[in-house]
Amino acid sequence: MAGTAERRTARMLPNAVFAPVRSLTAFEETVERLGTAIKLGLLTPGSRLPAERELCARLGIARSTLRQALTALSQSGHVFATRGRGGGTFVSDPQPPTDPPSPEMLALWRETCDQRLAVELGVAVLAAERAERADLDALDELAATLEGALEDFAAYRQADVRLHVGLAESTRSTQLVRAMTETQGAMTDLIAYIAHPPQVLSSSNTQHRRLLAAVRERDGMRAAQIMTEHLQGTEHILAGLLPGG
Amino acid sequence: MAGTAERRTARMLPNAVFAPVRSLTAFEETVERLGTAIKLGLLTPGSRLPAERELCARLGIARSTLRQALTALSQSGHVFATRGRGGGTFVSDPQPPTDPPSPEMLALWRETCDQRLAVELGVAVLAAERAERADLDALDELAATLEGALEDFAAYRQADVRLHVGLAESTRSTQLVRAMTETQGAMTDLIAYIAHPPQVLSSSNTQHRRLLAAVRERDGMRAAQIMTEHLQGTEHILAGLLPGG
DNA sequence: GAATGAAGGACGGACAACCAAACCTTTTCT
DNA sequence: AGAAAAGGTTTGGTTGTCCGTCCTTCATTC
Numbered sequence: 413m414a415g416t417a418e419r420r421t422a423r424m425l426p427n428a429v430f431a432p433v434r435s436l437t438a439f440e441e442t443v444e445r446l447g448t449a450i451k452l453g454l455l456t457p458g459s460r461l462p463a464e465r466e467l468c469a470r471l472g473i474a475r476s477t478l479r480q481a482l483t484a485l486s487q488s489g490h491v492f493a494t495r496g497r498g499g500g501t502f503v504s505d506p507q508p509p510t511d512p513p514s515p516e517m518l519a520l521w522r523e524t525c526d527q528r529l530a531v532e533l534g535v536a537v538l539a540a541e542r543a544e545r546a547d548l549d550a551l552d553e554l555a556a557t558l559e560g561a562l563e564d565f566a567a568y569r570q571a572d573v574r575l576h577v578g579l580a581e582s583t584r585s586t587q588l589v590r591a592m593t594e595t596q597g598a599m600t601d602l603i604a605y606i607a608h609p610p611q612v613l614s615s616s617n618t619q620h621r622r623l624l625a626a627v628r629e630r631d632g633m634r635a636a637q638i639m640t641e642h643l644q645g646t647e648h649i650l651a652g653l654l655p656g657g
Numbered sequence: 658m659a660g661t662a663e664r665r666t667a668r669m670l671p672n673a674v675f676a677p678v679r680s681l682t683a684f685e686e687t688v689e690r691l692g693t694a695i696k697l698g699l700l701t702p703g704s705r706l707p708a709e710r711e712l713c714a715r716l717g718i719a720r721s722t723l724r725q726a727l728t729a730l731s732q733s734g735h736v737f738a739t740r741g742r743g744g745g746t747f748v749s750d751p752q753p754p755t756d757p758p759s760p761e762m763l764a765l766w767r768e769t770c771d772q773r774l775a776v777e778l779g780v781a782v783l784a785a786e787r788a789e790r791a792d793l794d795a796l797d798e799l800a801a802t803l804e805g806a807l808e809d810f811a812a813y814r815q816a817d818v819r820l821h822v823g824l825a826e827s828t829r830s831t832q833l834v835r836a837m838t839e840t841q842g843a844m845t846d847l848i849a850y851i852a853h854p855p856q857v858l859s860s861s862n863t864q865h866r867r868l869l870a871a872v873r874e875r876d877g878m879r880a881a882q883i884m885t886e887h888l889q890g891t892e893h894i895l896a897g898l899l900p901g902g
Numbered sequence: 903g904a905a906t907g908a909a910g911g912a913c914g915g916a917c918a919a920c921c922a923a924a925c926c927t928t929t930t931c932t
Numbered sequence: 933a934g935a936a937a938a939g940g941t942t943t944g945g946t947t948g949t950c951c952g953t954c955c956t957t958c959a960t961t962c
Contacts, residue, residue, distance in 0.1 A: 428826075428834040429694045430707065432717035433686040437919065441678040449674045462675065463938065472677035474921040479940080496929025497937040526830040530779025537778065537885060538771060581673075585771040589673040633882050640782060640877070682948065708909065719950045724911080741958030742908045 442481035448597035453570040461501040536639040540632035543582035562610040687726035693842035698815040706746040781884040785877035788827035807855040
């Protein structure tokens with residue numbers, strides 16, 4: 413009977429429908445967005461942000477709100493500003509250390525990984541459909557960079573993020589790019605304090621190569637398959653170290 | 658050189674990093690959440706919402722804010738309230754017609770489909786890992802319901818949503834359930850005004866069956882493959898009817 | 903038939919976030 | 933020297949949200 417199905421299926425639904433609707437303030441969201449982009453190295457040290465008057469327009473917020481965010485980012489050392497013509501707000505050179513993952517972050521690490529799986533799978537399949545030759549050439553270069561950074565995890569991680577975000581860009585979906593940067597930001601917090609021996613990074617990079625090859629051959633399902641294995645790597649490591657594994 | 662790769666890869670990035678940070682108000686988000694759940698039939702007509710004093714606590718908002726949202730939903734005819742003991746707020750029986758998709762909705766239909774692809778692929782793979790026997794039995798019943806509703810698109814659509822959301826629930830990821838309901842809400846707006854002849858629905862349902870079978874056999878990749886084909890069905894229809902196809 | 907309790911409904915004050923528009927200060931380029 | 937382009941400052945007003953309190957309705961219970 414349909415009634416039975418409804419009763420069974422509807423069990424956990426209200427938990428999702430009636431879950432908290434805590435929306436971040438414009439200030440918080442701005443700090444999050446810019447801060448994540450800087451931490452991930454998407455905004456490179458030394459690079460200049462758009463002028464405040466232009467940036468607040470792009471972000472759709474008031475200038476005073478943007479300044480709050482920039483003040484916060486400057487106090488945390490991610491950014492500094494110089495005045496006068498030719499001045500501006502710049503990404504700081506020595507990046508402050510990533511803050512340790514919060515308890516609630518650790519409690520929800522599995523949800524974070526699930527989210528990542530969805531984003532990365534979607535990206536893999538769509539990239540296989542839409543990535544252009546030039547995109548893939550650039551991504552291959554990044555994979556080469558990765559191979560030279562097996563000993564320096566910070567450098568490796570940054571190039572890794574660039575590769576995954578770059579793959580998302582090749583789908584031409586701004587939503588997926590945003591979701592990917594968000595996800596990578598959350599993952600960085602999780603894996604920053606975990607040991608990554610060179611051989612792990614090396615095998616991870618082998619998967620990158622195979623992934624790009626599959627995308628190049630427009631084989632979305634093989635790309636998805638490789639991506640799944642790729643992500644399960646980190647997931648297994650986390651499962652061994654964190655509660656709820 | 659790494660420099661070249663960076664320059665190529667960074668082309669569209671700022672568009673995502675500096676995109677508007679439009680955060681919805683608590684009021685708007687609440688209307689959206691409850692309204693979508695009602696439109697999708699996840700909150701069935703006649704069912705009672707939790708009492709205001711309890712619901713505002715669950716949603717993490719003030720009661721006055723919740724009342725704003727409920728007032729809006731009652732004025733749009735989705736909900737009605739009765740006073741006194743044993744009263745409450747109930748989902749209206751005759752659902753008001755879905756509003757036609759807005760122009761900006763239509764302009765972004767491809768992004769919506771991309772988002773859906775990601776969510777559904779993640780759900781398919783994770784469900785194949787985690788769905789329990791009882792979940793799948795309930796989903797099979799829903800698939801049977803679907804087969805009896807080939808002539809009534811409204812009924813078919815509602816059961817279809819239930820099935821997809823139910824599959825998301827079987828992953829035990831509240832985030833994915835939320836993402837799925839959001840996505841289904843957006844999709845409903847898009848496909849409400851498109852003809853769906855019975856044979857299309859029938860073949861769509863064949864895919865449901867195959868999907869559930871793959872999940873039951875814990876074959877995540879086959880589930881992903883079938884899901885991709887399943888989604889491409891609607892996508893091709895939309896591509897033929899909407900701009901930017 | 904009166905009391906109780908559980909529900910929605912209404913009001914008012916306080917506060918924080920956000921916006922808008924000016925104006926000031928510093929620096930560089932012409 | 934002056935114009936231009938940037939960050940820095942101030943002010944005032946609007947809106948969303950919260951909190952607490954009280955009122956009204958009405959089924960149940962005594």
